[in-house]
Amino acid sequence: MSKIEDVKAMVDAGKAKLVPGLVQEALTEGNAAKDILQAMVDTMRVVGDKFSAGEIFVPEMLMAAKAMSKGVDVLKPLFAGQSTSSLGTCIIGTVEGDLHDIGKNLVSMMIGSAGFDMVDLGVDVSATKFVEAIKENKNVSIVACSGLLTTTMTKMQETVQALKASGLTGFKVIVGGAPVSAEFAASIGADGFAPDAGSAAVKAVELAK
Numbered sequence: 001m002s003k004i005e006d007v008k009a010m011v012d013a014g015k016a017k018l019v020p021g022l023v024q025e026a027l028t029e030g031n032a033a034k035d036i037l038q039a040m041v042d043t044m045r046v047v048g049d050k051f052s053a054g055e056i057f058v059p060e061m062l063m064a065a066k067a068m069s070k071g072v073d074v075l076k077p078l079f080a081g082q083s084t085s086s087l088g089t090c091i092i093g094t095v096e097g098d099l100h101d102i103g104k105n106l107v108s109m110m111i112g113s114a115g116f117d118m119v120d121l122g123v124d125v126s127a128t129k130f131v132e133a134i135k136e137n138k139n140v141s142i143v144a145c146s147g148l149l150t151t152t153m154t155k156m157q158e159t160v161q162a163l164k165a166s167g168l169t170g171f172k173v174i175v176g177g178a179p180v181s182a183e184f185a186a187s188i189g190a191d192g193f194a195p196d197a198g199s200a201a202v203k204a205v206e207l208a209k
């Protein structure tokens with residue numbers, strides 16, 4: 001059995017201490033970093049389904065998230081970009097009221113590896129904080145907003161509106177996250193939408209050029 005199956009099982013079980021070693025073993029076995037990452041992302045979907053079905057609760061979800069984050073730490077250097085020229089600064093954060101950060105961290109990793117200087121504001125980021133960050137940082141070309149909860153999609157809308165109303169120029173706004181669609185992104189005035197971390201990096205490069 002491939003070590004990837006062990007990685008999936010231990011992320012599912014929330015074994016944060018075991019996952020990094022297993023990810024390393026999966027790499028040594030010859031698995032590609034992107035396949036190991038995809039396996040962990042798929043496992044989080046299973047974890048979410050179990051939560052929806054009432055089979056597990058928030059603590060178990062949190063443990064699985066921690067386990068995946070530890071696994072991602074092992075893969076991070078393998079996704080580091082070769083690019084030496086900067087495409088500017090990308091401000092990234094999860095919108096106000098939302099504490100989910102695994103997807104946002106993956107998006108940050110991929111956009112960073114595409115040649116942007118990353119400023120990560122973390123989670124539960126208000127519209128005001130996004131706007132302030134543009135003022136505080138030089139050469140901001142992209143603002144990336146992540147959101148996982150349907151209940152905080154209005155906050156994403158508020159953020160995009162605040163960014164557009166700020167009078168600040170020179171940057172484009174990308175939004176994404178499980179409940180976000182291209183139609184929703186367009187309806188709130190975002191410049192771009194991406195369904196996953198890889199395409200977020202492609203979109204960021206496209207918009208920054």
Ligand code: B1M
Pocket residue numbers: 041044045046047048049051052058059061062064065097098099100101102103104106107144145146147148149150151174175176177178179193194195196197198200
């Ligand atoms: Co929460 N949670 N959670 N959770 N959680 C979801 C999102 C949920 C779908 C689970 C479910 O019910 N099936 C559900 C949301 C339902 C909805 O609104 N539609 C949910 C809920 C309800 C909640 C709470 C309300 C539960 C409660 O308290 N009763 C609560 C809310 C807390 C809050 O934020 N205020 C809550 C809490 C938590 C934990 C803290 C326990 C934990 C998060 C820990 C952490 O992030 N550090 C957690 C987890 C782990 C999940 C699930 C299981 C996994 C999320 C994840 O990390 N996925 C999730 C179920 C699911 O997603 N199916 C769930 C892996 C990650 C790689 O994928 O984040 O989708 P994702 O990112 C993808 C894409 O979406 C995209 O690219 C990424 C990678 O390719 N993407 C972007 C993301 N951001 C992008 C930005 C872009 C472009 C693409 O451009 C800028």
